[in-house]
Amino acid sequence: MKRDSIYYQIFKRFPGLLFELVDNPPLQGQNYRFESVEVKETAFRMDGVFLPPEDATSRAIFFAEVQFQKDEALYHRFITESLMYLNRNRSQYDDWFCVVIFSSRSLEPSDQKTHRIFLNSDQVQRIYLDELGATNQQPIGINLMQLTLASDEVMAQQAKQLIERVKLEETDTLPKNEILDIITTIAVYKFSTLSREEVEAMLGLTLEQTRVYQEAKAEGREEGREEGREEREAEMLKLTVPLLLKTGMSVEQIAQHLNVDIEAVQLSIQQNT
Template sequence: MKRDSIYYQIFKRFPGLLFELVDYHPSQAQNYRFESVEVKETAFRIDGVFLPPEGAIPRIIFFAEVQFQKDEALYHRFFTESMMYLNRNQSQYDDWYCVVIFSSRSLEPSDTKTHRIFLNSDQVQRIYLDELGEPNQQPVGINLMQLAIASSDAMAEQAKQLIERVQLEETDALPKNEIIDIITTIAVYKFSTLSREEVEVMLGLTLEQTRVYQEAKAEGREEQKTEMLKVTVPLLLKTGMSVEQIAQQLNVDVESVRKAAQ
């Protein structure tokens, strides 16, 4: 998994985090939708577009690009795609901004003159994650984004500290379990030779906190439900109830009842 794809996972789950990085903060930041959009009649696909919630005033679109490798054509592509999208969707916005997130300043294209009309504008912001300051001094959201650029040596300790912060600073906008899942995903990427379970042990996560446990717990409930149906359905069929009536009585779907009756 590439690190920029991790960021797209983060933004998909928590679109409001983008606005912790930029100077402009829409009143409905947490309600933005992060999407990958295709510009019709062209070969362009824009990976990161933050679309305003329905009814928002003004309707402001944010284009985002996360860059973890050197790409001299980045600005040519990014601004061309963004302007093409704006041209094709003129009725859907009142204003727009572009945000380019680099892991470090060294990855920025060397040619900043050709697109200076954009780069020198207040509508374009460039973010350098390694220049945001010490992770433990940043908001939880920014700390999470910085985690992906931490060295392997520092990552485990930073992840543990972030998990401790999440326990204390949980908010509705950043659900604890989802943040922990993202932290674990980043760690799995960093320590690719370890299994997810081994990474969770390394991070000091208790079993109940992990996605693996939650999924197993859900599977266990499903197995219990299946066993209950296998016992209950035949008995109810003997009373003369139809499959549909049993499904309604037990609050399950008809197909589950049919399977249990076989």
């Protein structure tokens, strides 16, 4: 499953979810913006940065990292990059925190000594999704993140339970249609080999009503247009290339004349012989 993409969508739509996980969340946590930021003159990009609202009384910035595989260099890279970003933007913030979300404690780097001054402080908080407790005892937002950990055998059941819960519970911070979109997206990534009808039956939803289906449909239309363009180009080459060959033009000259790749011209010649 493309968990990086899933979590980017979750935090982009619901930045306040991060603050359901951390100790001492900011007062205006629901108004933070989740962004991908570039650190100038250092040539790297940070994909998980929560920026405070312009009118916030406390200008605390949160750096987040979601980790689902072992990476011994994680703390060194993550903390170093966070400090470099702060150095480049030091006048904009008055406090900072790092949040590392692990699927399980076993993925934590073994070297916890080098950066112990941060790891042992309140500025770096580590979250282990598989230790947050039973799914039916957690807020909907946390359930959404736990769903990415579910095995194929139980994911469908947990997703259906979460869908029913979303339909029954009132929530001001998490729009129901957005939550259903995320659940559907997770299911589509998780069961990529299933048809739309099979995913619908599994979740008890009509995918045509969800954003993930609409985006996939739009992508399909774009692919269809691209395929149509390629077919028209192939047909044009099939008719034109033999005529240009008779004038004595070389394959390279024909490709340049028609503004296509040499390989396309050669393929057209093979198809005509």
